[in-house]
Amino acid sequence: MTGESEIIERYFRQGFADGRGVRTGIGDDGAVLRAPVGADEIVVSCDTLVDGVHFPKQEGGRHAADLGYRCLAVNLSDLAAMGAEPLWFTLALTLPSVDEDWLEAFSSGLRECAVEANIALVGGDTCRGPLACTIQVIGSVPPGQALLRSGAAVGDAIYVSGDLGAAAAWIQGLESAEHAVGLAGLEARFWRPAAQLALGKRLRTLASAAIDISDGLVRDLARLLRASRLGARLRLEDLPLCETLRKFADREQTLKMAAGAGDDYQLCFTIADDKQQELERLASELDIRLTRIGLTTTGENIDIFYHDRLVSLEHTGFNHFAG
Ligand code: ADP
Numbered sequence: 001m002t003g004e005s006e007i008i009e010r011y012f013r014q015g016f017a018d019g020r021g022v023r024t025g026i027g028d029d030g031a032v033l034r035a036p037v038g039a040d041e042i043v044v045s046c047d048t049l050v051d052g053v054h055f056p057k058q059e060g061g062r063h064a065a066d067l068g069y070r071c072l073a074v075n076l077s078d079l080a081a082m083g084a085e086p087l088w089f090t091l092a093l094t095l096p097s098v099d100e101d102w103l104e105a106f107s108s109g110l111r112e113c114a115v116e117a118n119i120a121l122v123g124g125d126t127c128r129g130p131l132a133c134t135i136q137v138i139g140s141v142p143p144g145q146a147l148l149r150s151g152a153a154v155g156d157a158i159y160v161s162g163d164l165g166a167a168a169a170w171i172q173g174l175e176s177a178e179h180a181v182g183l184a185g186l187e188a189r190f191w192r193p194a195a196q197l198a199l200g201k202r203l204r205t206l207a208s209a210a211i212d213i214s215d216g217l218v219r220d221l222a223r224l225l226r227a228s229r230l231g232a233r234l235r236l237e238d239l240p241l242c243e244t245l246r247k248f249a250d251r252e253q254t255l256k257m258a259a260g261a262g263d264d265y266q267l268c269f270t271i272a273d274d275k276q277q278e279l280e281r282l283a284s285e286l287d288i289r290l291t292r293i294g295l296t297t298t299g300e301n302i303d304i305f306y307h308d309r310l311v312s313l314e315h316t317g318f319n320h321f322a323g
């Protein structure tokens with residue numbers, strides 16, 4: 001089996017969510033789609049994952065299913081950060097060879113993630129070359145309600161969802177045997193990040209700005225702040241560490257690592273002071289951890305304090321950690 005049509009027919013045609021508003025999906029020269037509510041705005045985002053760059057080099061296909069899951073999940077995380085509801089996605093897949101077992105596993109992981117999020121696969125492209133996967137996701141949001149990076153105001157509280165550091169701890173564990181101890185069980189945190197879609201939707205009318213954490217809390221928060229033309233003050237000790245990192249002895253160093261750790265795909269957002277009670281109710285309703293880690297300030301710096309002492313994130317090895 002080598003033909004593009006056979007690959008599509010066999011692995012990417014069946015078992016995906018039907019989605020909404022798909023008039024014509026895979027099989028024609030283009031998909032024909034109808035926005036579910038006429039007045040909604042459409043949100044589009046695209047991410048490429050390259051073998052050995054965005055995930056550990058694939059040997060033997062052990063993580064093919066995980067990779068399928070992750071390629072879509074990281075894209076869904078962008079929709080979550082916009083407060084958007086997933087609708088459709090396309091898949092551009094570049095493969096070094098046609099390996100049926102690999103394709104079977106990859107498509108099953110992809111399907112699993114797509115069904116969970118009820119997003120329909122409506123098209124794509126398949127070609128030969130070094131392993132890479134580009135996914136474009138399309139979602140919708142009620143008019144004017146998309147969560148932007150640019151909406152934060154001075155004095156807004158800064159929050160982060162979930163906990164930090166698990167995915168990066170696993171990646172670093174791959175590189176150093178001494179760290180690998182106790183990292184079993186973190187694999188899924190890297191390969192199968194849970195896009196915060198339900199949270200994103202509810203934040204539309206609560207948060208002033210939001211971003212998803214792909215490259216590390218501080219780095220991504222800096223992007224939000226730049227868009228909002230603000231600075232921030234963070235309390236390092238308030239960062240929600242993942243369970244594994246909580247066991248590490250050097251707390252300050254561990255917190256610094258978590259501040260720079262990527263790949264967790266949690267949301268970082270800002271919210272006006274008077275909306276925090278409503279946010280607490282939302283956290284218990286959705287049963288997710290939402291942690292206040294600081295507040296926005298005038299200026300353009302991010303000042304990071306550890307128990308009231310100003311600290312620097314340089315020379316902590318966090319660049320290496322963030323990969
Ligand atoms: P064309 O040559 O007109 O670009 P293709 O033969 O590449 O068409 O694709 C045929 C159909 O299969 C199109 O609807 C395209 O969107 C879809 N398709 C191609 N590759 C994939 C893929 N990896 N996943 C999902 N759909 C795909």
Ligand code: MG
Pocket residue numbers: 124125126
């Ligand atoms: Mg084509």
